Amino acid sequence: MSEHHPEMNGNSSPQEEIPQYLNGISNKEISIVEINNYEFDYPRVSPHYNQYFENYGPNHVYMPSNEAIDRSINDRESVIEESPNGRYGRLNTILGKGAYKVVYKAIDREEGYEVAWNCFQTTKAEFNDLSQEIKILKQVRHPNIINFHDCWYKDQEFIFVTELMTSGTLREYIRKLSLPNMKIVKRWSRQILKGLIYLHSHNPPIIHRDIKCDNIFINGAHGEVKIGDMGTAKMKLGKKYTVIGTPEFMAPEMYEEKGYNEKVDIYAFGMCLLEMVTGEYPYIECKNAAQIYKKVTSGTKPESLKKVTDQEILDLIGHCLDTENERYTAQQIMDHPFLTVEPEVVLITADEAKTQLTLQVVFKGMDKLSVKFQFNVERDTAEEVVNEMIEEQVLPDKYQQLITHEINRILRDINKQSIEDDKKEEHKIPWPTAPGTPPYHIALSPHLGPSKSSHGSAPSAPSSISLERESPGNTLSSHPTESSPRKNSISGISGVSGVPGQEWTQDMEDSLPVKEYPDNTPIKDFVRETALATNRDPEKAEEWSKKLLSQDFVTVGDLRALIDEDWQGIGLTVFAFRALKNALDASKSKG
């Protein structure tokens, strides 16, 4: 093994190449080492060091001195700067560098989370100019959009703290998966679209303006996909490009200075989809932005489109790249046959009498999407149960017929099975036998009437949720009456406090806000965050808040003072009641 210092090597510029990962190690402490065999003390530093191995030419690696390595190990992950309010501590680990930003790992000392600390060079005047964007960013809250936590200006830098993503960008991921996998493409696309539907549903719509695979981030362990780089389009304006966005992903109308709308994000999504299915950057055949401009404005599509053979995908990309007026909305893209998922209902458990069932709606191919619920064959009907779930926005209304049909199919199967069993045992008693059987018989063919849903647009399907139903009126009443005979007929999603065997799902538990809500937290904030964590839309949150405020529950402290019976008197839906109560209990136990 021979070694020399980088300064002496004409081929390398250590200043450029060594730098960020080996924090605090100066060039003088690094040698370029020739390796004949891997005889030296290799992985002592960190996985980052590995990178230097690959990097420096054939048979040569960068090798820090032993002292530097030891110091690097000791120095690793220490806080080297604090936010003005002391809440966030920047660590000495760089997550990545873009053309405009350097992004560091940081720690949120209040919550114990790791976060991303973004540094963007800008003037104070430009920073002041961003106040409107910042206001909007702080309000944006969606599971498929990287959360914006805080920001400030210091030493010519706009610094903002966001949610940290663990597995890099979609672009890097595409390169790792050598072959496009349609199941994954569909899953990613749906998540990106959910984020876009949310942004575009604001009034006025929030336009991202720079959707591309480098701005979509992944949490690999759970296959979670989130849109990042929100709100930076304006910051970048005038810094490098004269137009906002990335030429390959920019819709034709963005090049013309006549104004554009949220459809530019759909065009860019179409290009992302093309990159996902071909693994190739769109317009890779162009040598510069001017060539791309010419092609885009003359309506010439990227060469890579010719590689797409699947007609459904071609059709979908076509709708994304269409002219502004013809181009689909995010919701229309989501509803395209390539991306739709058909739910099915499965029987999880049944008691011995086959009266009390646990059923689950499963959306095939969509991780974490399931709705578990209890069904009492003597008192419930598939129609009522499904309607209730749609009303609660636990299920999108477009699935009403299908799920009703599926539940009735299970009931028929159970009925057949029971009759078989009865025959075998020579018991001729038909099942079910309970007196006062509801206006519904499991042997009847399913009602498959037209959709009666009151919802115009389908809400996005929720993450794993267990649902409790009680009275037909669907609200908790402290005074059950004769007119609500089905009270408790479908019993409980258990709370954290727990009804045995009916657990609040782990997904649900994990998605609840974990922060400790002080007693003086405004009820609106608490309700909004809980509704979001349980996949309710902002209107639902508004409904819950109104109900609480109308009864003088103004702060979280007011709710904490309640005993179970008081909760029941509020008249919240069962879902709202459970979600809020569990969020409160969870924050107590986690806080």
Ligand SMILES: Nc1ncnc2c1ncn2[C@@H]1O[C@H](COP(=O)(O)OP(=O)(O)OP(=O)(O)O)[C@@H](O)[C@H]1O
């Ligand atoms: N929230 C995050 N979590 C983890 N890593 C991140 C996050 N945001 C950015 N990064 C890392 O930092 C790198 C630089 O960020 P980004 O690409 O957004 O910078 P930029 O200068 O705004 O981008 P561009 O050069 O694409 O205009 C990313 O490639 C990624 O590796």
